[in-house]
Amino acid sequence: MTPEMLAEHVLTAAQAAFAALELDSSALPSSTTVERPRQPEHGDYASTLCLQLAKKVGRPPRALAEAIAAELTKTDGIASVDIAGPGFLNIRLDASATGQIAGSVVAAGDGYGSVEAFAGQRLNLEFVSANPTGPVHIGGVRWAAVGDALGRILKFAGAEVTTEYYFNDAGAQIDHFSASLLAAAKGEPTPENGYKGEYIAELAATIVEANPDWASKDDPREFFRVEGITLMFAEVKKSLADFGTHFDVYFNERDLHVKGELDRALGRLREQGNIYEKDGAVWLRSSDYGDDKDRVIVRSNGSWTYFAADCAYYLDKRERGFDKVVIMLGADHHGYIGRMKAMVSCFGDDPAQTLEILIGQMVNLLRDGQPLKLSKRAGTIITIDDVVDAIGVDASRYALARYSSDSTIDLDLDLWARKSNDNPVFYVQYAHARINTLLGNAADLGAELTDTYDAALLAHPREGDLLKALGEFPAVVTTSAELREPHRVARYLEDLAGAYHRFYDACRVLPRGDEEFTETGRARLWLMKATQVVLANGLRLLGVSAPERM
Template sequence: MTPAALAELVRATAVDVLSARGLDPAALPTAVTIERPRNPEHGDYATNLALQTAKKVGVTSRDLAGWLADALTGTDAISSVEVAGPGFLNLRLAADAQGAIVRDVLAAGEAYGRGDQLAGTRINLEFVSANPTGPIHLGGTRWAAVGDALGRILTANGGEVTREYYFNDAGAQIDRFVRSLIAAAKGEPAPEDGYAGGYIGDIAAEVLRQEPGALTGEDSHEVFRRIGVNLMFEEIKKDLHDFGTDFDVFFHEDSLHRSGAVTKAVEQLKGSGALYFENGAWWLRSTEFGDDKDRVVIKSDGDPAYIAGDIAYLVDKRSRGFDLCIYMLGADHHGYIGRLKAAASALGDDPASVEVLIGQMVNLVSEGKPVRMSKRAGTVITMQDLVDAVGVDAARYAMSRSSVDSSLDIDLDLLRKRSNDNPVFYVQYAHSRICSVLRNAADLGMTGNESFELLRHDREGDLIRTVGEFPRVVATAGELREPHRIARYLEELAGTLHRFYDTPECRVLPRGDDEATEVQRARLSLCTATRQVFANGLALLGVTAPERM
């Protein structure tokens, strides 16, 4: 019985208990909280339902907890219930009810952990969106890993997810990039406000190879812009693909200006009174919609400010039928939370249709010292630098296992280790360890069974219950937009597996020429189910599940 199924049983039982005593079941919470106690001696699961409900129906929490305990003890799935403290319920599952978790995993296979919480919801997930003026740096690498994992998790929860990359091919940064290419092509130093690094020289040389007369023509700037930006962006897309991150849509910022979408959005806001004219500029009344200050939309020189493109882009996303638009932005974009929600409100839209996630900085450390210089990009460390140092799996896992709300220090020396100190190795090794057991069992002609009522050892119960937590972890990771919950769960599962496997009383394979017992065959099925959960969890992070290490 999974925690979700147990929550339904507890609530249904509570409805019956209250109804039988003439008390109103409407006082019960819609969702019953089921948790695993920190101390396993307190039971398999615990709930505070009596504490939440008693006062609302006019009884003491201890009395209500006692009534619930008596009723639940009479069900087939519960072996015992204890009332603790002011009214907590500690529950122990019957062995066969625990075994139902293993059956569920084996039956669902790759679908185990998936839910329908977001069914029917069309989600636009925009992430990375790095300027096409250089290779992807560590901040973009973090979003590539976390954003791709979030997309997988939202899909696993039933959402219809479109991964989108906003290609910033308009604005001053593109002009600086082009001037840097031209300077490199001429053998001159980079402009003071330009871009440096070996990649600039490489791209400039490729432009000249494709257009030998690029420096002499009247449209030199346009030639370097057209070819150079495309070369840089193709390299970005290749790096992302090699990192396991692909996009459904590459949206060009420049298209919003060329199509007139920016002008149209601005006129719409003028017509609704959401813009006002002051000091020669047009301002969005964003403070009326929760922003910390009003924002300039059309500058005094008549050019659109950057937010004008953001507004037009939001209009475009919503016109494409997306119910939810998630933006994943860097640490220097915190102000975008208020301004994008204000823009949605000013357009007459629901601000809840916009979510902005802010990711903090990433630092690399080696031999206890910060790593700051890239061989190719000069002043920044790139995605390719990290992948070259530790590989795609370690890089993705390291980027995904911590909350994006916090800055992240990545220890390159740790990620190169093949030891349990390395979290990605720890999890992948757990998966490969089970695969080894399954191969050995196959060589012995040993198969699993469904006699899960025989799995009564504490280590067996711990592993079954941890496996059973996976659907809830996936649901919570999707609801809170926190892929790191998957990684931390997998590390907990790995530890639980290793403790189970290293317990002599829980031996899976028979010794020597002994025949496999029924309980050993049940343990083999448990191992098969656990391997499936590792594979499913790693797949959500975009990390491989190796069968041999």
């Protein structure tokens, strides 16, 4: 019996109790949940439903708990129901009911853990979105791991998710980039505010080699802008793809300008009465909606501001049918939140419903205990390729997704490169590979999973711990999606791997010598297979492989 099934039984018992007590059934929720108590002696699962309902129906919570408990104990698979404190229901399952979790997991396979909590929601998830003026740096690498994992988790939780990369190919930074390439082609020093690093020289050399007549172009700087952006963005996309991060949409900022989207957004804001002119410029009344000041949309010289593109881009996403725009930004973008929420309000939307901005903190890389600061190729930044070269894709993705994104992290590259159990990703992957090997060994002995097993035989305490851990996975997925915290999946997988190793140390599965393979051993094969399924599903949500051998 999975926690979800037990929760349904609790609600059914509540419905029966309400009927017997002649209480108003409209006070009952459409669904409820159960949780594992922190202290095992309090039972296998606990429900607070009675505490939630008591005030609504005017009954003492303990009296309500007694009535629901009496109904609940009639359910097959429930060994006992105790009432604790003011009305907690502490529920114990019999071994057979708990053991059935393994069968439920194996039957669901790749789909186990998926939920419908976000069904019907259309989300646009934008992350990385680094300027195409250089390789993806370590901050962007963190979002490549966290954002991609979050997209996978949200989809697994039932949402319709479009992942998007905003390709900022307009503005002053692009001008500095093209000027840097042109200077490198001419053999001149890097201009003021220009970009440095070997990659600039490499790009310029590639462009010159392919276009020996570049100096005769009408506008060499514009030529290097177009060619440089094309080459740089192709490299960025390849690095991300090699990292296992793929986007559904790559959106060009320049298209907003070319297609007149900024004018259309300005017109929409005028219709809402939130535009005015002062000192020759066009302003948005964003301070009326909580911003610290009004924002310029069109400068006095007639040029668009960056914020104007933000307005047009948000409107474009909403008109593509997304219920909510989710944007992941770096630690230096805290000031961006207020103006974006105000802008959304200026369009007539409720920012609490249609906009969500997630801020990520810095990542520090350590080697031999010392901070790693410089890239051989990019000069002043650590790039996505530097991280992958150091510890590989799996370790990089897992390490960056393992911590809450709103906290600064120090990644010890020496630790994450080790093939040992103190490396968290190795610990989890090894559990998956170990199970695969054991299942293969069992098959060699003629012991394979059959159509059925005796769930009641999974009665050892370590088996119970592992089964309950398996049952928690759907709730972990739901919470990770709700809180936008992929690290919860990683930490859960480590706990699950630990529960598996403790089970294996305490419970023998394969026969020794001339021993016959027992039905208990067969039930344990089901438990191992179920664990392997959940480990693989969880690693897949993080974009990390589940190796069969290590």
